[in-house]
Amino acid sequence: MLNPKGGCGKTTLTTNLASYFALRGPMPTIMDCDPQGGSMRWLEKRHPNRPPIHGIAAYKKTMSATRSWQQRIPMESNRLLVDTPAALSNPDIHELIYDATNVLIPVMPSPIDIRYAARFIADLLLVSQLDRRECHVGIVASRTRQNTRSLRQLMRFVNSLRIPVLTILRDSQNYVHAAGQGIGIYEMPHHKVKRDIEDLARVVSWLNRWEVQQPQSEATAETGTFVRPPHRPMQF
Numbered sequence: 435m436l437n438p439k440g441g442c443g444k445t446t447l448t449t450n451l452a453s454y455f456a457l458r459g460p461m462p463t464i465m466d467c468d469p470q471g472g473s474m475r476w477l478e479k480r481h482p483n484r485p486p487i488h489g490i491a492a493y494k495k496t497m498s499a500t501r502s503w504q505q506r507i508p509m510e511s512n513r514l515l516v517d518t519p520a521a522l523s524n525p526d527i528h529e530l531i532y533d534a535t536n537v538l539i540p541v542m543p544s545p546i547d548i549r550y551a552a553r554f555i556a557d558l559l560l561v562s563q564l565d566r567r568e569c570h571v572g573i574v575a576s577r578t579r580q581n582t583r584s585l586r587q588l589m590r591f592v593n594s595l596r597i598p599v600l601t602i603l604r605d606s607q608n609y610v611h612a613a614g615q616g617i618g619i620y621e622m623p624h625h626k627v628k629r630d631i632e633d634l635a636r637v638v639s640w641l642n643r644w645e646v647q648q649p650q651s652e653a654t655a656e657t658g659t660f661v662r663p664p665h666r667p668m669q670f
């Protein structure tokens with residue numbers, strides 16, 4: 435997940451996708467690069483009987499030292515989801531997206547968030563010179579209310595970019611309740627979360643387009659989601 439604007443839904447997306455991949459197996463890994471440690475706190479709340487998710491508190495090292503954390507990814511883990519902090523510098527963004535297969539950018543539909551996202555996406559494509567043939571970027575509209583002016587504004591903005599809007603996640607207490615229990619919406623009673631799961635499933639199927647069967651010894655990474663393909667060395 436990547437968007438230096440705070441509170442746009444990076445951790446929520448990371449934990450819910452991790453929960454989905456944990457249920458499906460094999461065990462995914464979350465790398466939390468945010469010193470606030472939101473994903474790691476979520477993981478600490480997770481009951482040991484739940485499908486396991488490996489956690490790496492990468493924020494305990496400097497950004498350049500996070501590369502060494504790849505050694506800590508369990509062999510059986512073929513998904514790496516990277517939760518990134520707010521207020522990242524351009525070099526840090528460059529470092530984080532290096533070698534990622536997918537970058538998910540959650541954007542909230544407020545005028546301030548949209549202006550911020552426009553600048554950030556321009557930087558991502560120009561300053562970081564992201565190669566979109568290698569690294570697939572998708573936007574997730576987060577915490578939306580139907581038919582509001584700010585949602586229409588967000589949709590106009592993203593339609594003007596050639597970046598797909600993968601889904602529109604509604605503002606829902608289900609995410610808040612799941613976060614408090616160390617679970618994802620996929621692990622809540624289905625009748626309560628049916629609509630939210632339908633929305634999030636669009637992100638999952640987009641990510642699964644790049645799913646490659648691979649030998650157990652080669653881990654791929656998926657982040658904050660970045661996903662890394664098996665033929666490229668995974669580096670942070």
Ligand SMILES: Nc1ncnc2c1ncn2[C@@H]1O[C@H](COP(=O)(O)OP(=O)(O)OP(=O)(O)O)[C@@H](O)[C@H]1O
Nearest residue numbers: 440441442443444445446520577604605606609610
């Ligand atoms: N779709 C949603 N509906 C309702 N609440 C949501 C939704 N998505 C996120 N939230 C809530 O919004 C708050 C901010 O979300 P989150 O922590 O995922 O953002 P973030 O981008 O990781 O923030 P930061 O940049 O501070 O790390 C959290 O309290 C979370 O539970």
Ligand SMILES: [Mg+2]
Nearest residue numbers: 444445468472
């Ligand atoms: Mg966060």
